[in-house]
Amino acid sequence: MNIFLQTIINGVIVGGTYALMAVGLTFVLGFMDLVNFAHGELYMLGAYFTYFFVVTIALPHIIGIPLAILVAMLLGLLIERFLLRPVWDKDILIRMLLTVGLMILIPNVITVMLTAVPKKVPPPFTMSPFILGNVRVAPIQLLIVLVSVFIIVLFHLFMQRTRLGKAMRATFQDKEVAMAMGIDTKKIYAYTFSIGCGMAAAGGAMLSMIYNVFPAMGAITTTKAFAVVILGGLGNFAGAILGALIVGVSESIAGTYISSGYKDAVAFILLVLILMVKPSGIMGKKGGIEK
Amino acid sequence: MMLEMDKVCAAYGPSQVLHEVSLKIHDQEIVTIIGSNGAGKSTILKTICGWLGTTSGQIQFAGERIDNNETKDIVRKGISISPEGRRVFPKLTVLENLEMGAYVCTKREFEEEVERVYQIFPKLKERTKQLASSLSGGEQQMLAIGRAVMSKPKLLLLDEPSLGLAPVMIDTVLEAIKIIKESGVTICLVEQNAQLALEIADRGYVLETGKIVLEGMGRELLRNEKVKNAYLGL
Numbered sequence: 001m002n003i004f005l006q007t008i009i010n011g012v013i014v015g016g017t018y019a020l021m022a023v024g025l026t027f028v029l030g031f032m033d034l035v036n037f038a039h040g041e042l043y044m045l046g047a048y049f050t051y052f053f054v055v056t057i058a059l060p061h062i063i064g065i066p067l068a069i070l071v072a073m074l075l076g077l078l079i080e081r082f083l084l085r086p087v088w089d090k091d092i093l094i095r096m097l098l099t100v101g102l103m104i105l106i107p108n109v110i111t112v113m114l115t116a117v118p119k120k121v122p123p124p125f126t127m128s129p130f131i132l133g134n135v136r137v138a139p140i141q142l143l144i145v146l147v148s149v150f151i152i153v154l155f156h157l158f159m160q161r162t163r164l165g166k167a168m169r170a171t172f173q174d175k176e177v178a179m180a181m182g183i184d185t186k187k188i189y190a191y192t193f194s195i196g197c198g199m200a201a202a203g204g205a206m207l208s209m210i211y212n213v214f215p216a217m218g219a220i221t222t223t224k225a226f227a228v229v230i231l232g233g234l235g236n237f238a239g240a241i242l243g244a245l246i247v248g249v250s251e252s253i254a255g256t257y258i259s260s261g262y263k264d265a266v267a268f269i270l271l272v273l274i275l276m277v278k279p280s281g282i283m284g285k286k287g288g289i290e291k
Numbered sequence: 292m293m294l295e296m297d298k299v300c301a302a303y304g305p306s307q308v309l310h311e312v313s314l315k316i317h318d319q320e321i322v323t324i325i326g327s328n329g330a331g332k333s334t335i336l337k338t339i340c341g342w343l344g345t346t347s348g349q350i351q352f353a354g355e356r357i358d359n360n361e362t363k364d365i366v367r368k369g370i371s372i373s374p375e376g377r378r379v380f381p382k383l384t385v386l387e388n389l390e391m392g393a394y395v396c397t398k399r400e401f402e403e404e405v406e407r408v409y410q411i412f413p414k415l416k417e418r419t420k421q422l423a424s425s426l427s428g429g430e431q432q433m434l435a436i437g438r439a440v441m442s443k444p445k446l447l448l449l450d451e452p453s454l455g456l457a458p459v460m461i462d463t464v465l466e467a468i469k470i471i472k473e474s475g476v477t478i479c480l481v482e483q484n485a486q487l488a489l490e491i492a493d494r495g496y497v498l499e500t501g502k503i504v505l506e507g508m509g510r511e512l513l514r515n516e517k518v519k520n521a522y523l524g525l
Binding site: 163166167169170173174176177178179180181182183184185 | 342361363366381382390
């Protein structure tokens with residue numbers, strides 16, 4: 001029973017970071033019709049930027065991590081401006097291939113620049129685990145999941161309450177009419193992509209403190225984030241969060257009771273099973289993507 | 292002169308839709324453009340609000356050329372549209388839709404305008420927190436018009452506001468259009484329902500296959516034999 005409880009807790013913690021990745025991905029996918037295969041690369045860059053700020057130039061985590069996220073968001077603005085903007089009106093396949101190109105390009109550039117040797121970002125503190133009954137929770141993991149939840153809540157409030165958030169929703173519900181309201185839809189596209197990049201980078205920045213940082217870390221993250229997003233229902237935020245928790249917990253259970261070697265396969269097996277029963281995903285609506 | 296179109300041509304890809312359309316809208320007028328389906332009525336509004344570029348000709352608004360300007364800049368000059376098919380933002384609430392209508396305004400202006408819109412359409416006030424997609428067709432039309440007046444436009448473009456509405460709803464919308472006109476807004480009304488449009492319009496233009504074929508005072512056009520035969524079904 002204790003092992004089981006521990007397994008669930010571990011799963012929820014992992015799920016929390018998956019949720020952050022998945023919300024960013026589903027946001028860009030649902031709002032912009034952009035299948036962003038480079039999402040995980042921004043996650044990877046978030047980790048590398050964190051390494052740069054926290055290890056290379058030795059800033060404190062509390063400054064280094066937000067800076068890393070900010071730099072990733074700026075990079076997102078540049079990618080949008082120079083690569084995506086010329087092709088927004090083109091076929092969805094062209095944009096998709098463009099992100100596939102980025103998915104190949106970015107890790108290779110990093111490998112050339114920094115080699116593929118894994119790097120480590122030390123956690124900001126070392127504390128012995130919290131022990132509740134027989135369940136142990138590492139403080140750093142708890143912090144990571146809390147920050148993930150915080151970012152998701154902040155994002156939600158931003159979209160619901162702020163003028164810019166509402167303008168984003170309006171733009172992706174009806175771009176032409178949004179323009180007729182005076183909304184600068186080009187800017188909205190740029191900001192939206194940038195926010196998606198920021199969320200990916202935030203995930204990478206935080207996980208850099210417990211996992212190795214290496215160029216190929218983005219690819220598996222992208223595929224897993226897609227599995228979560230499709231599982232939950234394309235473009236559905238609640239679905240993405242639920243999907244993330246399901247995948248996190250199932251992986252954890254598989255790791256404990258089957259073999260940790262099969263852990264990564266769980267998300268995809270679940271994906272296939274759910275899609276056979278409900279092709280639109282757990283919370284997805286029939287006939288496509290929600291805005 | 293509020294708006295002047297001079298020999299405007301426009302095309303969707305290779306097919307030309309507007310052929311040298313010239314029309315004038317004076318301050319504080321209601322001008323209607325009538326014509327059958329596919330004549331290019333909506334296209335005229337699209338070129339005015341910048342959704343569609345012109346291929347030749349000029350559009351002047353308050354003495355300034357606006358053809359081929361960006362839509363977002365045209366709104367700021369004082370032109371606003373209630374589009375065909377209403378096109379409210381379905382997943383925003385009524386209030387959020389109105390807030391988007393006032394996107395170019397300050398917060399204070401928004402708060403004043405929203406009260407005014409709720410006075411014109413009390414029904415919207417009852418529904419303020421509901422998603423626009425949950426409204427009836429008539430309520431969505433009210434919202435589309437309300438949203439369009441939020442930016443305090445000088446010129447309001449109304450595209451088929453009566454389409455698909457129950458007669459009692461049409462009366463409500465017409466009343467609203469009159470109130471908006473009295474508050475000093477110039478209106479350009481595109482309608483398939485010629486009878487209804489000509490009754491409230493000061494002047495009207497008849498459009499056939501992208502060309503203006505007739506123009507005159509609203510009442511004159513109502514009596515015009517050609518209009519009667521072709522558009523009033525008399």
